Amino acid sequence: MTSITPNTSPPSPPLANQPGPIAWMRKNLFSDWFNSLLTVVVVLVLGYTVVGLLTWGFTVAQWQVIPNNLGLFMSGLYPRDLYWRVWTLLGFVCALGGLSWGVLGRNVSTLFSRSVLIGIGVLCAFIVLFPLTRPASLKLLPLLALVVGMAWVGRAIAKKLPNLGVWLSAIWLISLFPLYPLIFNPIPYISLVPGSILGGVGYLFFGAGRPASPVNDWGGLLLTLLVAVSGILLCFPLGLLLALGRRSQLPAVKWLSTAYIELVRGVPLIAILFMGQVMIPLFLPDGMRPERIARAVIGLTLFSAAYLAENVRAGLQAIPRGQSEAAASLGVNMPLTMFFIVLPQALKIAIPAIVGQFISLFQDTTLLSIVGLAELLGISRSILANPTYLGRYAEVYLFIGAIYWFFCYAMSLASRKIEQKLNTTH
């Protein structure tokens, strides 16, 4: 880039015809009598509502219930002396997140652009100025630094190894395995040993070597996220298989998949979850009783897989036959055609629908509160049952609503970004 020719710089956008605020209002708010009336009515209603909400928020509402129970909201009754595990997990996730950010942003000219720096600054100021629980919330600062540091490191590495981006998802997936036992395995010394993967899974599902720490006390946002991530990871392959099965030309496979998908899609999730708690032990050999959390994850997975299968099937149907015919004419066999030619294209088309399904799976974790698990909504209900916080419904539900909104919105934003990145049409 030593010589810059005029051609390489993007053409500057045409000068926007910037109307003044009055002209803008005239065009967008008061274009005719109907619009003017509409604007006036809406402004009145909106103003009334906003003023009412602000008055309530600053005078009536008692927000003390949030900081007093922050630990419960975040990790439920998870043993206090083991909180370091949760922080380690968060550190892990922050480091990986920063790394991914750096790797994905390797081609951006400035990683820490002005808006990002402002965002970080505002976040720091917020953490320092509004400490929810001071000692804990100050721990967020090093985590933030970790994200930024790892982003810088990731960018530096990615510039040397441009292929790292491809392996990013694999790194995330592999790192999950040590993270699981970190949370689920209550015996500290094996938690960081890779060999405890099987131990963690076996413990979770079959209650092998059940220790003193009660599994079902874990809760809060931690449980919500763990259940959601497990559900997403498990239902994706199952949904993929079901979609392929339903599209298969083999009648037996096709009918079995179709029957499963349609039966599951006909039943409400709460019925599957609740009956799953009761029926899964009935269908297993005597004495085998998976943990309650595991039963919930199984129910959620079996349910979501059927919906996911339909999303993937829509993607598969959108791929023209010519693709597989072209592959066949080159002598590529059926499984290879499927996995290297049809599926990548189909999944690309299906991304918005698949992420939408993941979002609703995340939202569906709230139903676990009905079957007695203390995930974010469940722990909120038990906090609200505490006589000290009687009647603080609006405060608590608004708070956890904001948390759910944040995660769902982040997922849909990510989906849009991926969609843009993979969009190869001209």
Next chain:
Amino acid sequence: MTSERSSSSNGFNPAALLRDERFWKIAFQVIVVAVVVGILSFLVGNLSGNLARQGISFGFSFLSNSAGFSIGESVVTYNPQDAYAKALFIGLLNTLVLVVAGIVLATLVGTAAGVASFSTNWLVYKISRAYVGLVRNIPLLLQLFFWYFAIYGGLPNPSNQIGISGLVYLNNRGVSILWPESTLRLWIGLAALLIGAIAAVLVWRRRTHVMVEQGEPGKTQLYILWAILAAMLLVFIGLGWEFPEAVDGGGSTGGRRLSREYVASLSALVFYTGAFIAEIVRAGIQSVSKGQWEAARSVGFTNNLVMRLVVFPQSMRVIIPPLNSEFMNLAKNSSLAFAVAYPEMYAVANTTYNQTGRPIEVFIILMATYLVINLIISLGMNQLNQAVQFKER
């Protein structure tokens, strides 16, 4: 194929078989069926073993036993001595009351929000987008609790209830609205309304016919139409509405009392599903090509007419199939009303299970019920879908 290598194997060549696609197709299916049958028989074997150990035998005869639990609200009379089957039927009716009202209201809210996202009014557009972006990203159950505990629970108690010009009374037990009295007059009135509606449709068709075929302005038919509509309005007003009346010391009598459980469930379902329907309507309208707008405008239609006569009918083709699955979602989500103790199908089934200890039978009943509800919705929507499809020869 086999003859080339018949020397190495006596007429039958396993290698050739392994290369044969037909063999693999059959073999794969056999393996899949065998695995599925194996797993199923393992599970069912465990099940029958476990049930035998608990001393339960499979069967639906318990349905005729007396239920023995009361149900908070029901459309038809029910008392605790009635059979489980009757109790489940009451639950089904409560579900249907919720689902039908939910579908109608959610469609209205969703269509309004979807059309509002094309508004030229910046404020209306922003509000529509904010509503969709907010509601879709918050779990339904949380919204349900918010409506039930924070909003309807936050209303004043019956002695300080809010009355809106004598038409509606709101308190933290529920809502009373005006409702027609169930008398002969109501039924005659409803019949008259039905006849009026049919007549209006016929006149409308006639008007279109004379306008298209004979090139007449269709003024006469328009006047007849207005007259019919005015008569219908009069009949509607005269249906014999019963106004709720506040009672000293709290509460109200008359009209129709809707429990707080019902109103909260309905609100949550309507606003949650409405946000999804808004997105469907928006996508449907967007799918109509720009040329249609431009062509209609160039022959002199106003914006309003373009939307009503040209764009909206075409967008129905794209809207109806996803709308169908959204309605089915609403029907399934109505089971969440159980969480705020509205006695719908799932709640009654759950109580039945708790009392009889028969998870399998109850689950089969639940599954069948919701499948049938969804099937009915699907059939209705398919009829509608056929009506709006392209009329091709």
